[in-house]
Amino acid sequence: MFSKSCEYGLRAVIFIAQQSHLGHKASLTSISQAVDSPPAFTAKILQQLAKNNLIDSSKGPKGGFFMAPEAMKTLTLEAVVTVLDGDSIYTNCGLGLKQCNDKKPCPLHFKFVAIKEELKAMLQNTTLIMLVNDMNLYRFHLKR
Amino acid sequence: MFSKSCEYGLRAVIFIAQQSHLGHKASLTSISQAVDSPPAFTAKILQQLAKNNLIDSSKGPKGGFFMAPEAMKTLTLEAVVTVLDGDSIYTNCGLGLKQCNDKKPCPLHFKFVAIKEELKAMLQNTTLIMLVNDMNLYRFHLKR
């Protein structure tokens, strides 16, 4: 469904949001341990997210990755996916045709668009603060 | 969503079903032209499908790939996907956790399972004969 980059990125962002909610910055080491992802690879992914202003970062001791409380309320999973995997999941033809539209549909087009829309809506309607709140109510996991 | 192998395979199988419905066998050349896929690569994919008895093949002049009328009624897209991509789309965690189940769910588990179930149901409930019939009623495309 998503690339490894995107999977690691989503898990990392959720962890960062959780930590930021507690007023903590998250170091690369703490993140890759918390979400069980390869540190150096995760660093590249976090760089991308920081460059696109989805998360903040600061260097030096007491530095790390974090997120403003404001940002948490508006940042959606869809934004994270778009930075890391683009919008191909929503817009590409499920059968791999070069373009997907109602004019020249593949035989599964109308079935695929329904599912792709649902996925898109789910990601667009889920903000990071929602997940942080969910995780305070129920025992959700970011690894294993 | 699906691998290239799976995309080519699905398009090829739909074309083969269409041709078989007209009483024709489909050669590798005709298939890769009809669905715009690289011939040699497509050959490997069709070999896999034939080995798993999803389609039939015969060598020599007048040979090619085909499907019994019976088979068309029972063969689902899900069976094709399972041979080419396995069941990871339905069973894997959307966030990449090593196992996906209700006991140790990731924060998106319950949202993901709904979407994955819908996709699985769609593929399981779509037989090749249905698509052949659809394509006789409406102008669907297998390339461009």
Place this chain on the structure above:
DNA sequence: TTAATAAAGGATAAAATTGTCCTTTATTAA
């Protein structure tokens, strides 16, 4: 001001996926 800490960035490396080429085997029809 120096030492320690931590992210940023560049250069590679490993693995998986995608793709090609060529030989072998089977089948058909002349």
Place this chain on the structure above:
DNA sequence: TTAATAAAGGACAATTTTATCCTTTATTAA
């Protein structure tokens, strides 16, 4: 029985994705 046709199969090549390592830059605190 021979020539032509077409799939099967093996070996290999290109590309993309995933992953690591090392150097540089910025920041903090002693």
